[in-house]
Amino acid sequence: MEQNVLLQLSHISKRFKTDLALKDISMELHQGEILGFLGPSGAGKTTTIKIITGQLRQTSGEAKILGTDSTNIDASIYEKIGVVSDNSGIYDKMTVWQNLSLFAQIWRVSNTRVEEVLKQVELYEHSKKQAGKLSKGQKQRLVLARAVLHKPRILFLDEPTSGLDPTTAVEIHRMLLNLKQEGMAIFLTTHNMEEATKLCDKVALLYQGEIVEFGSPQELCLKYNHDKKYQVLLDNQEEIVLEQTSENIGKIAEWMRKNRIQCIHSCEPTLESVFLKVTGKALNA
Amino acid sequence: MENMNKLAAVARIKWLCVSRNTAVMIGPFMVLGMVWGCKILYGLRTDGKLVPMMMAVLLNLGITMNICTNGFLTVGTAIAEEKEKHTLRVLMTSSITGMQYFIGSILYPFVLTVVINFAILWVSGISMEQVSIPAYFLVSIAASLISCVIGMIVGICADTQMNANLIGYPLLIVFMMIPMFGNMSDGLRRISGFLFTGVVTKMTDCFANGVKYTVEPLDIAVLFGELIISALVFLVMYRRNGYEKD
Structure with missing residues (x-):
């Protein structure tokens, strides 16, 4: 395997009873790269993330994350990856600081890092505020801050800007591009093609569980021009x-x-x- | 060390969640208040001294209610709340193992149940000479543990806090009421003998009547049997879907 290939999917298929949710999915994600999984609801984006992160077992094929087969990974893999799902929750009744410090304890991350991340997402001044009282955009920034607290090598984002106003979405995009600059690999699922064009180095167009096109946004656009x-x-x-x-x-x-x-x-x-x-x-x- | 660190983090999360839930926090104090109130009411005609039968009713009511509500409802609704607010999956994708979550989730309710059980003895005003502390400690620990494991099962089955209450209350009625009304019917008494709360009731009856209580083999079999059965049911359900069904 190449040194900087962090994620590799080979011929992944997933069947739920009689429904074939994923068909022969193959692709790679490299360090410092943003890969977009683009498709409508029900195309199989979330299922793919769940298979890669070991939350779901594939029917056939092989998924390797940080060199380990996804069927052999245990909870310790989450010390090296960050996951943000479309409905990642926060502890509403706790403060913003507590929301991060609890996870800092799990990952043995210092309070200095908590402070640093809170400043990055511009929530430091809200540290003592109850998380439930944050705006939707601030909550999403808190979720993102939590996911990158332990400096994961791969960040999985499932529809990170879904339902957010354009200004907040732009803020999230800026954060993601900064993380990419730091060398983090990002696996992003979205049905927002503008977001994918702006952020992704490569996109996979997913339709009915199948990758129907793969390449950089520019390559794909020129291919069909x-x-x-x-x-x-x-x-x-x-x-x-x-x-x-x-x-x-x-x-x-x-x-x-x-x-x-x-x-x-x-x-x-x-x-x-x-x-x-x-x-x-x-x-x- | 790493395990302990994560376990402590889960326990801290659970403590912060539960301590901010007024409905749950009020439960143990309500039980103590009820025992104290009943002691005064029952003792109105007897100058504050309770007859053994009334003391038995008081202890049964307080202890079984404490064990069942703390275990079934506190543990169950806490997991359901995490599902409802989508924080359970976040926790499970943060390198916490199923076992760490299990222990971290029951730690606080378990300790609280045992502590309140002892506080009930003190509030009830029973003479400590009538109580066999080692037996009480053993039975109390086993019963509290069983109820917490059942609470984890309730949590696995429920999607929402409302749902957890719907599942928890029938269990509460079975495990609380059957031993309480065991004196009124032979059938109920027979069933009660095979329930972990029935063992608690039998023990408190002995204390109230000043009879020496020794843990009998059948009591041990019931307590450990039900602990093993509830743990097995939990494991089967956990292995099938984890804490949350996809």
């Missing part, structure tokens, strides 16, 4: 979409010469439209 188009805003505020033909190229060149173009954008597909193209279904369906 068959009908190249350009959106042009002219000085008279006229907005035009032009296909890439020799006639239109001449037109654009002419407008440029005459300085008539206010702005110009290429119209490659977004991850959402790639998903739609590949599966015939929208991500939020």
